[in-house]
Amino acid sequence: APELTIGCSPTSAQLTLEQVRALPTEAWKTVDPNAPFVDLAKAEWCRLQVSGADTLGAVVRFKVSSALIAPVATFYWPDVLRDDQGTQVGVETRSFGGARHPSVLVEARHTGQPIYLRFLTRSSPRGVLEAWGVSDFTARVRAEQSFEMAVMASMAVLGLMASLFAYQLGRRVLVYLCLWVISVIVLRVLESGLFTTWVSIEEDARRLLNTLSLTVAIAFSVVFSDRYLKLGDHFPRISRLLMALVLVLIGVGLLTVGQVTTHLRELYNALIILQFMLVGICALVLFHRGDEMARFFILGWSPVLVMSVVRTLFFLTPAPLPVWLEPLWQVTLLFAVFVLLLVTARATRDAEREMHVVRRAASHDALTGLANRASLFEALKSGMAKARTTRAPLSLLFLDLDHFKHVNDEHGHDVGDHCLRHFAATLQSRLRADDMLARLGGEEFVVLLPGVPLEHARKVSDDLRNVLSEHPLILGDLTCRMTVSVGVAALRDEDDAESLLKRADAAVYRAKAHGRDRTVLETVFDAPALSLR
Numbered sequence: 001a002p003e004l005t006i007g008c009s010p011t012s013a014q015l016t017l018e019q020v021r022a023l024p025t026e027a028w029k030t031v032d033p034n035a036p037f038v039d040l041a042k043a044e045w046c047r048l049q050v051s052g053a054d055t056l057g058a059v060v061r062f063k064v065s066s067a068l069i070a071p072v073a074t075f076y077w078p079d080v081l082r083d084d085q086g087t088q089v090g091v092e093t094r095s096f097g098g099a100r101h102p103s104v105l106v107e108a109r110h111t112g113q114p115i116y117l118r119f120l121t122r123s124s125p126r127g128v129l130e131a132w133g134v135s136d137f138t139a140r141v142r143a144e145q146s147f148e149m150a151v152m153a154s155m156a157v158l159g160l161m162a163s164l165f166a167y168q169l170g171r172r173v174l175v176y177l178c179l180w181v182i183s184v185i186v187l188r189v190l191e192s193g194l195f196t197t198w199v200s201i202e203e204d205a206r207r208l209l210n211t212l213s214l215t216v217a218i219a220f221s222v223v224f225s226d227r228y229l230k231l232g233d234h235f236p237r238i239s240r241l242l243m244a245l246v247l248v249l250i251g252v253g254l255l256t257v258g259q260v261t262t263h264l265r266e267l268y269n270a271l272i273i274l275q276f277m278l279v280g281i282c283a284l285v286l287f288h289r290g291d292e293m294a295r296f297f298i299l300g301w302s303p304v305l306v307m308s309v310v311r312t313l314f315f316l317t318p319a320p321l322p323v324w325l326e327p328l329w330q331v332t333l334l335f336a337v338f339v340l341l342l343v344t345a346r347a348t349r350d351a352e353r354e355m356h357v358v359r360r361a362a363s364h365d366a367l368t369g370l371a372n373r374a375s376l377f378e379a380l381k382s383g384m385a386k387a388r389t390t391r392a393p394l395s396l397l398f399l400d401l402d403h404f405k406h407v408n409d410e411h412g413h414d415v416g417d418h419c420l421r422h423f424a425a426t427l428q429s430r431l432r433a434d435d436m437l438a439r440l441g442g443e444e445f446v447v448l449l450p451g452v453p454l455e456h457a458r459k460v461s462d463d464l465r466n467v468l469s470e471h472p473l474i475l476g477d478l479t480c481r482m483t484v485s486v487g488v489a490a491l492r493d494e495d496d497a498e499s500l501l502k503r504a505d506a507a508v509y510r511a512k513a514h515g516r517d518r519t520v521l522e523t524v525f526d527a528p529a530l531s532l533r
Ligand SMILES: Nc1nc2c(ncn2[C@@H]2O[C@H](COP(=O)(O)OP(=O)(O)OP(=O)(O)O)[C@@H](O)[C@H]2O)c(=O)[nH]1
Pocket: 367, 400, 401, 402, 403, 404, 405, 406, 408, 412, 413, 414, 415, 416, 417, 420, 441, 442, 443, 512, 516
């Protein structure tokens, strides 16, 4: 493997190439080859010397790895690389490895000579220089990129699933979530260098895209957090401040594009940290108050916040970055998306349950749980249509509890309610699966009997009345016996739902008039207009 000897210039003062070349070899501060860390705040130039038995004719790639990239750091780029004659040699600005693996290619013909490397920007205070044989370097970068691709593919899948849930829910907050996931994926693709491996792009344009995508990702993450935690309701001032900071961040982000000014970059990073801290504090306060949403938010986002701070600390300390930092950061982002997917899935499930409750309330009677008037009429219409096409009979029982007013008056409304529930349950237990028992209102019920002719319907009615008399409601010492008057009608060719129900109602009227607790069949006189035809 090629060996790299690195020397740092003795001063951070700006030196020309001529001055640098005039420096004696002893003036260069040697860097430990096992930890090839260069403090860029102290040295502007590096002197690189490649040696080793098999370096002649070999191609060597220097990896210049910067510190943090997102969301709290910037990276630098090697400016010029010159050989001893002062001519510029292979500087790969369209780098292999992208922002995370900026690299310069050094041809073998230069390896006998020292090479001087000057850093264009020094907003990042650290740098690590390593020399790799080309194949080793390629293998390592490819491995890192494969991991990165797997993480991003997983993020894309989780993000897509979350979008589907968000679409179902139609909630705008979840749309912000999806936009955040998409913007993070775009950012990671740009940073990873995968993008520049496929597409030729100018260095300035790449930097512009990186800054823009980072700004967009952070803006969406803040807007999403604000909407998700409903900060506008809980902390209106902080919410307004956050939105203002997002606008400032976008402005500062645009100003930093193409610039290497350290102060703007610092302001940009400070804004990001401030926003994250504000959101984090609000989430903690809400969590303390027992807010369910804040619980999930903290679960998914605290690792992201902690990792941001850890990266910042590593960035500030003058030591090489540990190898686990970048993969852990990616896994942390993936975990956050996963937790947010769980939240969207939960929200969808809750919304479906609510919908079910609302639908049931619209079609069922709250007291007895039976079908209500509206669903009775629907069932009646479809039952009548089916009976007509199959030429099958259809009968209807109209049931009205006898003297129910007395029950209420004597024992109270609660006992009355118990009676109604008991009545519904007792009847329901005797009916076939095809029959339908509905509560029309008050103490009036209807049983729909498909495939049952009038005479047989009378038997069903009597059977139901017998069951009712055999099973009175027992509430402690109280035994509540109920009787019911039933009118029976069967479907005729001319009938609609109303006329069928009316004839059964007329029969109930006669049952009441004849002393209650009985079944009365309809007569031809119950519908004189029709029977005259
Ligand atoms: N507990 C309870 N009572 C109800 C409910 N709906 C209607 N009622 C009562 O049912 C009674 C019906 O009284 P009426 O229409 O006079 O009929 P009735 O007392 O059953 O007498 P007949 O039908 O002539 O045998 C009223 O006292 C209503 O308040 C309910 O949901 N719960």
